[in-house]
């Protein structure tokens with residue numbers, strides 16, 4: 005059952021990165037769209053994410069519940085030492101979720117829309133940035149559980165070049181997923197071209213921030229290169245991701261939306277696989293030790309119950325979710 | 341004067357107090373939205389049902405108008421709930437480290453309930469004229485059912501903190517963990533029942549009050565009158581059941597947390613024929629309650645079904661294990677007083693419905709309900725204050741102290757100020773948006789009604 009639970013944790017993270025990521029990305033793209041084109045982008049992304057946005061964010065809750073029920077030591081250590089970035093991420097989640105709902109459901113359309121839009125786009129950027137920072141900090145080896153010094157215990161645990169670079173990388177990935185996703189929603193060649201251009205910019209952003217991640221990792225003596233290239237699974241995943249990226253760019257102008265989305269999703273999956281595979285089961289790397297999924301976990305009975313709850317839950321959730329996505333894919337969503 | 345006052349509070353607010361305040365703030369905020377999220381889907385299902393049955397457009401308009409309001413509340417409920425699942429760790433890491441694996445069962449099941457709720461909500465809000473009308477109606481009902489289920493599950497988690505079960509606490513170790521036993525502890529049923537009824541009463545009175553106000557102001561009376569009728573029936577039935585369920589809760593508290601019961605009643609001395617103390621100002625120094633109404637023997641009767649039964653007082657609880665008496669007592673008085681008031685109003689409503697139809701046209705009658713708009717939610721907040729403050733100084737009754745659970749990170753006061761500002765602004769915006777929705781009713785839904 006432990007492995008069932010760990011698999012669910014990994015899947016929840018992946019799905020949050022993909023679906024929640026596309027959701028954040030829509031806001032990021034709006035942020036980087038010039039003023040005249042914004043309303044159009046907004047309309048398209050609204051149609052794409054309106055009915056599903058709440059469901060997309062449930063994956064984060066699932067992941068966090070798995071952590072605090074199944075792996076309480078990991079949850080509490082991260083909560084203590086990454087308190088500040090977690091709190092900022094939460095403020096981002098509050099701002100973004102409410103701004104999105106307010107702008108869709110405000111009965112009067114006036115200048116308030118501008119306020120909602122601004123809050124929405126900035127929080128769409130800040131939230132994944134801090135999610136990335138948190139993920140980076142978890143593996144950066146900077147979390148020091150033995151110090152009383154405020155700065156090293158609560159600030160430098162996350163405020164370092166490596167973590168910030170991972171944050172930027174996450175932002176670019178979200179933007180990329182969203183751009184590829186929205187290509188399929190474009191109603192005209194003009195719109196399609198614009199999203200292709202956005203996808204290219206985001207891809208370049210990912211390459212640059214990805215390079216920064218490696219540089220800062222090397223400077224900080226984080227064996228990232230070894231995690232990624234030091235084992236056959238990592239190398240294979242990287243090669244597959246690269247090949248699929250090339251295919252994606254070859255077919256971006258005419259390819260079917262579904263194929264493009266699958267390719268982009270595949271790349272993200274491979275990236276997550278590479279970075280988690282090598283140092284599994286030690287998902288949190290501290291300054292002086294590890295937190296391991298296999299040993300820092302709840303009792304057997306708890307894991308048993310958690311695994312069962314997840315399995316039973318999936319029987320209800322997955323068909324309903326698939327039907328939701330399917331129902332709203334081909335048809336226009338009107339403003340409710 | 342004002343700034344120094346603020347500064348003094350800032351200086352006085354240590355980490356522990358700040359963490360408690362932030363938790364209370366976040367929960368007190370979330371509970372409003374979750375009550376609405378649990379209950380409104382049922383109101384909408386009724387209106388929607390009548391629309392499908394009668395094809396009278398008033399019902400469709402009500403369903404649509406409500407669903408737009410509810411979408412705002414849902415989003416706010418969802419984000420504030422997400423915040424809570426992190427805050428448990430951010431503020432109480434040591435509690436979660438030990439409690440997570442024990443009381444986590446309801447949370448893991450709740451994930452499913454939330455998910456179904458979010459999916460059904462997507463279908464319901466965006467599904468008008470797209471699906472078979474009865475499938476669409478059904479998705480709305482599913483939103484409500486999964487909302488209630490998730491409410492019951494979280495309350496089961498909370499009841500475990502009041503009535504710990506499903507583990508053995510040996511030398512500071514938590515052994516023999518059984519998550520199912522922890523979930524079905526001695527308090528879960530009473531608390532879940534009382535909470536679910538409270539959600540209907542509070543939301544019902546709030547919604548009915550808003551529509552009553554619009555009738556009094558003669559804005560779209562037909563629309564608002566129909567909406568009022570749907571909401572008030574739920575509210576009135578719930579409000580009449582509420583004191584009965586509260587009595588069951590009080591008996592349960594007397595058995596599992598005598599210190600909390602004593603604080604609720606400001607009952608200082610252990611005695612037989614214990615009086616029920618209504619109102620009054622408890623004085624912890626002299627262990628007396630001034631200016632109170634005392635009904636001899638009633639407390640014994642209500643908690644143990646026997647006038648002569650002995651009720652434990654605070655004198656049986658070591659000083660360091662006593663909850664704050666004044667807050668718990670006042671909060672309890674507020675809840676019970678408002679509960680009685682709501683029950684009385686509900687009876688008035690049924691009297692009008694059965695014998696005095698003409699009252700419905702009278703403005704004094706409607707104004708009663710306008711005045712009662714916030715009452716249910718005040719009672720909900722008061723009730724939670726009783727439950728949570730009455731458990732102090734324990735975070736897990738008798739097992740872990742709240743002070744031992746708090747995060748070691750200094751400076752939580754700043755986080756508290758920040759979250760206060762955010763929640764305060766959000767509340768303002770939500771009220772503002774609701775005001776705009778109601779203002780737009782005549783423009784958007786005035787077809788033929």
Ligand code: HDD
Nearest residue numbers: 531535538583586587589590676679680719720723724727
């Ligand atoms: C509409 C709201 C409302 C109303 C009218 C009442 N209550 Fe209540 N009460 C709540 C809303 C509430 C609550 C907010 O929902 C609580 C907090 C925890 C819980 O489970 O329910 C609660 C808790 C609560 C508790 C503590 C339970 C515990 O610690 O586990 C008791 C003893 C009562 N109530 C008793 C009553 C009585 C005797 C009432 C008589 C009229 C009453 N309540 C009306």
Ligand code: HEM
Nearest residue numbers: 360363364367368371494497498724725728729734735742
């Ligand atoms: C939504 C309704 C709720 C309200 C309004 C509420 C209110 C409060 C209040 C006022 C406090 C502060 C008590 C004090 O410091 O004296 C508190 C503390 C706390 N509550 Fe609740 N509560 C609610 C539900 C819950 C639930 C469902 C849970 C857990 C599953 C929970 C967990 C906690 C924890 C962990 C603390 C901090 C520790 C403590 O003070 O004991 N609460 N809550």
Ligand code: HEM
Nearest residue numbers: 373374377378413414417418421422424425454487491494
């Ligand atoms: C008595 C206290 C509580 C009750 C009755 C309650 C009930 C509910 C309900 C009915 C919802 C869905 C409605 C909506 O989205 O507006 C909800 C949302 C949520 N609640 Fe609470 N809750 C309580 C306290 C808590 C606590 C203590 C936590 C965290 C530990 C929590 C976590 C959540 C989360 C994560 C959501 C978002 C789920 C979604 O998107 O639908 N809740 N709550």
